[in-house]
Structure formats: structure tokens, C-alpha cells
Amino acid sequence: MKKRKSTFFADFKAFITRGNVMDLAIGVVIGGAFSAIVNSLVNDIIMPLLTLATGDGVQGLTVVLNKVPKYLADGTINPEAVLWNYGNFLQAIINFIIIALCIFLTIRIIKRIKSVKDKIVEKEKELIEAKLKSGEITEEEAAEATVAVEQPAQVAPAKETSEDLLVQIRDLLKDMKAPVAEDVSDKQ
Numbered sequence: 001m002k003k004r005k006s007t008f009f010a011d012f013k014a015f016i017t018r019g020n021v022m023d024l025a026i027g028v029v030i031g032g033a034f035s036a037i038v039n040s041l042v043n044d045i046i047m048p049l050l051t052l053a054t055g056d057g058v059q060g061l062t063v064v065l066n067k068v069p070k071y072l073a074d075g076t077i078n079p080e081a082v083l084w085n086y087g088n089f090l091q092a093i094i095n096f097i098i099i100a101l102c103i104f105l106t107i108r109i110i111k112r113i114k115s116v117k118d119k120i121v122e123k124e125k126e127l128i129e130a131k132l133k134s135g136e137i138t139e140e141e142a143a144e145a146t147v148a149v150e151q152p153a154q155v156a157p158a159k160e161t162s163e164d165l166l167v168q169i170r171d172l173l174k175d176m177k178a179p180v181a182e183d184v185s186d187k188q
Contacts, residue, residue: 061087
């Protein structure tokens with residue numbers, strides 16, 4: 001039996017189509033979108049209030065290190081000035097604190113939801129146990145009900161192959177192109 005030699009592209013395809021890599025990619029995209037939201041919150045909501053309160057924005061805070069004028073006569077920044085832009089660092093710290101706060105609150109909410117769910121499951125188990133003791137249900141029915149409460153039925157998504165995904169993308173692209181072609185022919 002001849003063993004097929006692994007190729008770079010086959011290994012790369014196997015690596016990139018693993019579930020963990022796809023989850024990580026989705027996380028990076030969502031993280032980028034979340035970062036844009038936080039940056040907008042800081043730059044468009046918080047910083048204007050800070051500027052109003054202090055009179056200057058944080059981002060523009062600088063110190064000239066080489067003792068030349070910061071600005072030229074026309075108001076532009078002197079290219080010879082060596083600037084220590086500590087305001088940008090403060091801006092990054094504020095962004096970090098807000099991102100950390102948002103993540104903390106999200107995790108806290110998820111934990112609280114899980115705690116409530118666990119309490120509901122425990123109450124359901126107690127109810128099943130009470131029905132069993134009173135003779136309303138049999139031991140077999142109690143066991144089935146307990147399993148149903150502990151592991152609610154979940155519909156697992158079907159594993160799609162890369163070919164299935166490519167077909168779906170092709171179909172979506174066809175659907176997107178069709179109205180554009182009709183619009184062009186209508187204008188002529």
C-alpha cells in the first residue's frame with residue numbers, strides 16, 4: 001500500500017477548515033467590529049465630554065522634547081519638533097478600560113443567565129422527584145423527564161462541507177448579480 005505524500009496545500013486546507021480555526025476567525029472579525037464600536041464610543045461620546053470638561057482633548061496632549069517650537073508660524077506642526085504624544089497613550093488606556101468593562105459585563109450577564117438556568121433545572125428536578133414520590137409518574141418516566149430537563153433537545157447544525165459552502169456562496173452571488181443586470185437593462 002502506497003502512502004500518499006502530504007502536500008503543503010492539502011495540509012493548509014486541513015488546517016484552515018478545522019472548527020477551531022473558523023471559530024477563531026469569527027472571533028477576530030467580531031472583535032474588530034466590537035473594537036470599532038468601542039472606539040466610536042470613546043472618540044464620539046466620551047472624549048467630547050472630557051474635552052468640554054477640561055478644555056482640551058486627551059489625544060492632542062504632547063510634550064516637545066527638543067525645546068523647539070511645536071508649531072510653525074502658519075499653524076502646522078514643526079517637523080523638527082520631537083513630540084512625546086502621551087495623549088495617544090491615555091486614549092489607548094481609556095479604550096482598554098472600556099473594552100475590559102464591556103467584556104466583564106458580558107461575562108457577568110452570561111454567568112447570571114447560566115445561574116438562573118441552573119436554578120430552573122433544579123426546581124424541575126425537585127418537581128419530578130415530588131411527582132415520583134406521590135406516584136403521579138413511574139421511575140422510568142422520572143428518569144426520562146430528568147434527562148430531558150438536564151439535556152434539552154437541541155438541533156445540531158449539519159456539518160457542511162466546503163463544497164456545500166461554495167455552492168451556497170455561488171447561489172448568493174447569482175442572486176446578487178441578477179437584480180443588477182435587470183436594473184441595467186431597464187435603464188437602456
